[in-house]
Amino acid sequence: MTSTLTISQPTEHFRARQAAAAPVAVARNTAPEAGATLRIAGLSKRYQAVQALDDVSLTLLPGMRVALLGHNGAGKSTMMKIILGLIPYDGGTIEVCGEAPGSAGARAQVAYLPENAAFHPALTGQEQIRHYLALRGEDPKQALELLERVGLGHAARRRIGTYSKGMRQRVGLAQTLIGKPRLLVLDEPTSGLDPVSRRDFYALLDQLAAEGASILLSSHALTEVEARTDRILILSGGRLVAQGTLPELRHEAALPVAMHVTPAPGQTRALAEAIPEAGIGNDGLLHLTCQQSEKLALLARISALGGRVADLDVIPPSLEDIYSHFSRRDGQ
Amino acid sequence: MIAPVLATAATEYRIALRNRWVLIATLLMLLFSLVLAAAGAAPTGDVGVDRLSITVASLTSLAVYLVPLLALLMSFDAIAGETERGTLPLLLTYPVSRLQILLGKLVAHLGVLTLAVALGYGAAALAAFLFDSSAMEGLPALWRLLWSSALLGATFLGAGYALSSLSRRPSGAAGLAIGLWLGLVVLYDLGLLAMIVSDGGGQFTTEFLPVALLANPADAFRLFNLTASEAAAAAGGVGGAAGSIPLWQSLTSVALWPLLALALAWAAFRKVTP
Numbered sequence: 001m002t003s004t005l006t007i008s009q010p011t012e013h014f015r016a017r018q019a020a021a022a023p024v025a026v027a028r029n030t031a032p033e034a035g036a037t038l039r040i041a042g043l044s045k046r047y048q049a050v051q052a053l054d055d056v057s058l059t060l061l062p063g064m065r066v067a068l069l070g071h072n073g074a075g076k077s078t079m080m081k082i083i084l085g086l087i088p089y090d091g092g093t094i095e096v097c098g099e100a101p102g103s104a105g106a107r108a109q110v111a112y113l114p115e116n117a118a119f120h121p122a123l124t125g126q127e128q129i130r131h132y133l134a135l136r137g138e139d140p141k142q143a144l145e146l147l148e149r150v151g152l153g154h155a156a157r158r159r160i161g162t163y164s165k166g167m168r169q170r171v172g173l174a175q176t177l178i179g180k181p182r183l184l185v186l187d188e189p190t191s192g193l194d195p196v197s198r199r200d201f202y203a204l205l206d207q208l209a210a211e212g213a214s215i216l217l218s219s220h221a222l223t224e225v226e227a228r229t230d231r232i233l234i235l236s237g238g239r240l241v242a243q244g245t246l247p248e249l250r251h252e253a254a255l256p257v258a259m260h261v262t263p264a265p266g267q268t269r270a271l272a273e274a275i276p277e278a279g280i281g282n283d284g285l286l287h288l289t290c291q292q293s294e295k296l297a298l299l300a301r302i303s304a305l306g307g308r309v310a311d312l313d314v315i316p317p318s319l320e321d322i323y324s325h326f327s328r329r330d331g332q
Numbered sequence: 333m334i335a336p337v338l339a340t341a342a343t344e345y346r347i348a349l350r351n352r353w354v355l356i357a358t359l360l361m362l363l364f365s366l367v368l369a370a371a372g373a374a375p376t377g378d379v380g381v382d383r384l385s386i387t388v389a390s391l392t393s394l395a396v397y398l399v400p401l402l403a404l405l406m407s408f409d410a411i412a413g414e415t416e417r418g419t420l421p422l423l424l425t426y427p428v429s430r431l432q433i434l435l436g437k438l439v440a441h442l443g444v445l446t447l448a449v450a451l452g453y454g455a456a457a458l459a460a461f462l463f464d465s466s467a468m469e470g471l472p473a474l475w476r477l478l479w480s481s482a483l484l485g486a487t488f489l490g491a492g493y494a495l496s497s498l499s500r501r502p503s504g505a506a507g508l509a510i511g512l513w514l515g516l517v518v519l520y521d522l523g524l525l526a527m528i529v530s531d532g533g534g535q536f537t538t539e540f541l542p543v544a545l546l547a548n549p550a551d552a553f554r555l556f557n558l559t560a561s562e563a564a565a566a567a568g569g570v571g572g573a574a575g576s577i578p579l580w581q582s583l584t585s586v587a588l589w590p591l592l593a594l595a596l597a598w599a600a601f602r603k604v605t606p
Contacts, residue, residue: 081606085425086421086424086605104429107425108427110425116418118418120347123346123347123350127346131339131342134342135336135339135426136426172422
């Protein structure tokens, strides 16, 4: 396949096709697997009138980097808090590193980064990390080294009250590195970080995953998640509507592929006649979409037009398209 | 597991130092103690006891008001503040039990309070020594006042943690704490006095009053110190009316209340969902 990948926004035409896509069965991971760091089966949680989580099942293995996606109120934070043992759940089973969530054994092996990490403003970064180290039974002397790992060595002796949001977020990251956690639960870990810090952060995660830690992170930054995680979970209205690798989800969603054809000078009209299903955009390009299965045939047809075509972009559905496809299906 | 308790205590002590709580508590206790010592030095009538014993009697009345107030001021923010700052969820994912967290805070706050009280009482005692060479006789009473003040402080710290857990916001917790202080330390005694007056030495005064006094940690503290130093008659008021309560009963109340308050705080903290 010879295609140029460019980043696209879904067009109106695109969205209309999307709505007609057939529903896809949600893959479930219920088979017991040895050494799983997290095993959830049939989990449900109700807040009065709201069903926050409904029959959620998933398994995390060591070294897996999993992204949890979902709009606000989809149940991401609820699920994380249940995994951490902070709030009770109503039904189903959950096992964290082979222990009950929130038990001393589970807490010793799980690290958490809350959304908008907050700390006591009167403490310095170093004092705060020393405290967390002591609580985990580690040597407090590692504090400076941990802060240097997240690029905060220079501010270690300043009070957290003077830190920016991104710096506080990095204190939060530093405390997740304490000990050797087997499972990291990160709620919006990159919010407030600049692009360089984000890259460093994902490099840290890769390192942790390579050492065998499982990582469950929620994010709104879909492009980052696309490049930096192995599996994607999509929550919508408390239900896990999709899970799998990006190619799997792309296949399941069966979203149309978009093509932009740039005509050779003066050939626009002739080209439009040759490809009647394409529309001419304001930019002078011809836009068309097709199903995955028709893609190669269409490419052959276009390349057969020879000199009348100056350029051709093939744009596969982005993670954003796939995400909105799955999270919309559930009556959103 | 004592390590998490000590780690929490060290951090809380540092925070108390940064928040100027150590300074405020110490200055307050010093100021009031010295004022009392100066006031105690003025009357020259012969009461037949050394000057330090008189100072201890005055300090007891001071401690009944000031120690609970300081303890509540230091503790009302302990849990509600963590909830509001958003630091509680993360803390609760650490391998630390809620009891350990409470104990760590208690150790730090009680340390600050005891330090302030000891410095205040010490200054007052020093003043008594300057004016009266026989003041040594009052030292046991001073020592008794010091450790019973620490127990009184622990009781109200525990009560403060309980209120802090029950209330979702620090402002709410502060309101509850002031209410508790007013109720137990000020209004409780006024109510009892009113009932004694209207009862005129009847059944209420003989049967209900001792129980009512022992049930209130502040009154039990006052009773214990005044009974132990046989100064109840001099103190008058509610203390005088209850001179018949044996020492072991008020001592039991003083010793049990901190445990009870801590149990209450623990029960309330366990119900907090971050």
